[in-house]
Amino acid sequence: MILDEKEMKVKEGVGQVLGKNVERTDAKRKVEGKTVFGFDYGTIAKKRFENLIHTKIVRSEHAHAEIENIDTSKAEKMQGVVKVFTHEDVPDVKFTTAGQAYPEPSPYDTRVLNEKVRFYGEPIAIVAAESEEIAEKASEKIEVEYKELPVLLDMEEALDSEVEIHEGGNLQDEIDVEVGNTEKAIENSDVVVDREYETPIQKHCHMEPHACVSRIDENGKLFIESTNQVVYHVRRILSKIFDLPLKDIRVKSWEIGGGFGDKQELGIEHYASLVTLETGRPALVYFDREEQFFFSRRRHGAKLRVRIGADEDGTLNGIHIDALSDTGGYGTHGVTVSSNMGTMTLPVYTKHCENLKFTAKVIYTNKPPGGAFRGYGTVQGGFALESAMDELSEELEIDPVELRLKNAIEENMLDPISKVISEGGKIIPREIKSCGLTETLERGRKLFEWEKKKKQTRKENDSKKYGVGVASAMKGSGVAGFELASSKIKLNEDGSVLVTTGASDMGQGLESVLCQIVAETVGIELEDVDIISADTDEPTFSMGTYASSGTYMEGNAVNKAAKELKEKILRRAADMMDESPQVLETGDGKVFMKENPDESLKIREVAMDTIYGEKKTQLEGFGDAEDIISPPPFSTHFVEVEVDEETGKVEITKYLTLSDIGIPLNPTAAEGQIEGAVAQGIGLALHENLEFDEKGCIKNPFFKDYHIPTSVEVPEIETELIKTYEPTGPYGAKSVGEIGTVPPAPAIANAIYDATGKRFRKLPIKPDEIIEKLESP
Structure with missing residues (x-):
């Protein structure tokens, strides 16, 4: 593989900003407390929206049971209660909450609220009220009659049981693949080790719990502001559940206070959307720490x-x-x-x-x-x-x-x-x-x-x-075979650039490394790169931040976009310098002659000429990447x-x-x-x-x-x-x-x-x- 000059420098450890321990671009605002996390936005929403609906999720008191009757009348009669949602009030649509590429490999085995509960603490009702206090008190007045079913907590017991957790049995899926002849190879070996091991259910324990605010925006869109790793997957799943065109849904993630995969999921957004679509009002749904343990996901x-x-x-x-x-x-x-x-x-x-x-x-x-x-x-x-x-x-x-x-x-x-x-x-x-x-x-x-x-x-x-x-x-x-990421970069008239990406930074430093890649490729300072991420109304798509794809996938996309922008900068500068683009290079915020670096233009000068010069144009770069x-x-x-x-x-x-x-x-x-x-x-x-x-x-x-x-x-x-x-x-x-x-x-x-x-x-x-x-x- 032939490397260009900048790639070779980074490989040899002499890049401008890549390969170096530069300060993360998000460090200062986080240390100074200026970052808005998704959970913080819930607090902001309480002041921003006078008609905000507060919610309380009611949990099942059984791990396996059919709901025979759920009486919400006492709760709904309380002053300040807007509505109580049960399984009778949700779309009759089965889906998976897994935030994965389409078609999802996970089964469509759940609804927004289910008539049959399959784990202790499963949501069975959502109280929508004018305040948190009213929602909490109303949730205590809901009366539920259950038909209890045998509880299967052991995998092997569940596999052998005639009691079905889901229709069709308790074997959700199975895998059986082989290369070569493994049994024969093991049997013919001098030494054979045959052992059994067990790993526990582990919780993510990220600092920021789940939180989400939904509303109908000024354009009539369902607008979800959340803390989520996969905004485009969330939009697609919500579209399926509520039978809405993708163009009528906007999902944006504020900064994420930790996810570790727990937010690679439709974890809370469907509850908020249900309330907003029914009432037309903004709705806030969030988990406290105990709810985080009961409602969100965990390691298998x-x-x-x-x-x-x-x-x-x-x-x-x-x-x-x-x-x-x-x-x-x-x-x-x-x-x-x-x-x-x-x-x-x-x-x-x-x-x-x-x-x-x-x-x-x-x-x-x-x-x-x-x-x-x-x-x-x-x-x-x-x-x-x-x-x-x-x-x-x-x-x-x-x-x-x-x-x-x-x-x-x-x-x-x-x-x-x-x-x-x-x-x-x-x-x-x-x-x-x-x-x-x-x-x-x-x-x-x-x-x-x-x-x-x-x-x-x-x-x-x-x-x-x-x-x-x-x-x-x-x-x-x-x-491999499923990931897609794209990025768009535009040159501002002062020589800085704006990058858009569909992926979320969940605290791992993705924003920072993407900005480094752009700065290195375009040839500008790191502080001259700004980024917008994780908003489905922005012009770039991403599968999201998961599967260790951030630097690899988003990095490839922004690098491709930055290279296209750089080529356009070089062509414009070549016209201004009366030279060929092939003899020019960028670096330190300049376009310069390779053989004579002192002969140069500032990228800012090139940018001003594109916007205000005789041949006006917007210099942009686009890049997409697929994982193969x-x-x-x-x-x-x-x-x-x-x-x-x-x-x-x-x-x-x-x-x-x-x-x-x-x-x-x-x-x-x-x-x-x-x-x-x-x-x-x-x-x-x-x-x-x-x-x-x-x-x-x-x-x-x-x-x-x-x-x-x-x-x-x-x-x-x-x-x-x-x-x-x-x-x-x-x-x-x-x-x-x-x-x-x-x-x-x-x-x-x-x-x-x-x-x-x-x-x-x-x-x-x-x-x-x-x-x-x-x-x-």
Whole structure:
């Protein structure tokens, strides 16, 4: 691939603003408290709209039941109550809330409000009133008669039960794919590892809860102002539900105070739209923290069986992953998350092995629905595979790092499983065009002093046990065959530019990196780039911010648009300078002669000439991008733990990550993404798990009971970026947002085993469970 001059500079680390630790464009306004988040806009709306309707969502008191009667008369007689909505007042349209490309792979299995409830706390009514207080009091007067049904909380029990959560049974979907002859390859191996693992239901715990304001705007459009990662998908789903043309719906996202996939969903917008369309008035719907736990999505719980066959020298012959995935009461994201348990994990160790099998069952239970969550299935599959690899290394008496190095996929290889399955369903064989996996293992082994730490022993009379662990992972950059992003850039008369993109920044720094790409490509200062994002009435489309697609997809789109704008600037400048565009270049806000940089024009001068000169025109650039390969980033984590055998407490004493994300366009921002992902991975490994009573009610829907890692429990994380060049990415970049969530849990579990000699195959690994195992024979 031939690189242009600017791409080569970024690759070599001498770009103008790319590859450098520049200050994020959103940093100042957020630190100064000037940012308007979607939840903040709810507060603003209370002052802005005198006729604002306040709402209260009424929750089911059963996990599985049919509503035989719902009496809203007492509530509706209260002064200040505008209307109470039940299943009888909503469109008879089934849909999926999953914010995915069309046609959605998730089933159409829900309505705005359902007559049959399938999880404890499911919304059964919406009270619309003149104040929050009235809405709250009115909700308490609603009387509901239920026909209770058996509650199925266990996946295997639900699979075998004759009680149907949905018509047609409790098996929502299943997967059965294979390349090669896996069974034969495993049977003919010298050593076979056959183990079962389990991952919990984890909550996103972003700081900003869901919030939404809907209204009819001055043009008669249904206008939704929300906090959402997928505004165009939300518009499409609302159009289906309410039978409205797309042109009559506008969805805009204010800035997002964290999403992690929880806002890749129609989570709240349909409730607000229902109220507004019925009353003609603005409506506010938002969740408090308890409601956030009950109403929004969570990571799918899973049980996985891994079978690996290998020769005595460590060469892998066959791998079979079999998964049971708990999609909860509805199937949103169920099959695609489950698909990733295999598609994003099986290829990691296929240097020699092309016998791969993946089977999965996606199962309805009477738990709250699963959804998109950072790592999207790879976390579950990665925990199982990386734990099994360590167990295999022990059987073979081969060092865990050596076993991984021997089998790690490499550049220019073909991902074998991509020949039969992908996340989205389209079969697109994937060539690995950039891969630094072996470098992450080799460099990490040296930096971590792996061999030395593996040999360390516990001191006499010391209750602390020490151990080290390692785990690797791969992910993707968007969803191959489904993603589309577009961008439009216009040159203002002062030489600054305005960028439009359809994607949301949910705190990960997307806005900043897009502005960096534009500044680098056009040749202007970073402060001369402004951006508008996530508004369906703007002229550019985007599938949204999910699947680690932000930098890769939106970056490619804005880069293409910026290149077109740059070409137009060069042509205009060439006319002004009486030169050929081919001898000109841009940089530092100027157009200059390549052979004589002192001979130049300011881009501002060119811009003024286009607007006010003799041949007036608006200089613009347009770019779109499609994902055809989803290039994977790679990562390896090394961890050292200290286990107190008296208390069972696990302390992480050293943590090292090495990641191949292509060319890091803003290294500090990339490192921050990785370190934040590690914190979530530590939560999954040691702390987090939604707990349910026998009725299916969440027992710990508050942060005082649902323990996420604090600053005390997250260690200092050493992060190193291994540079590769991804030819399909903007300036050689791949994704970074999700890859860091995958290795922490297996690396920590492997380290705990190294310390204690006890293997933990179920997460989270809590102190009382450690004590129990240490005391057992």
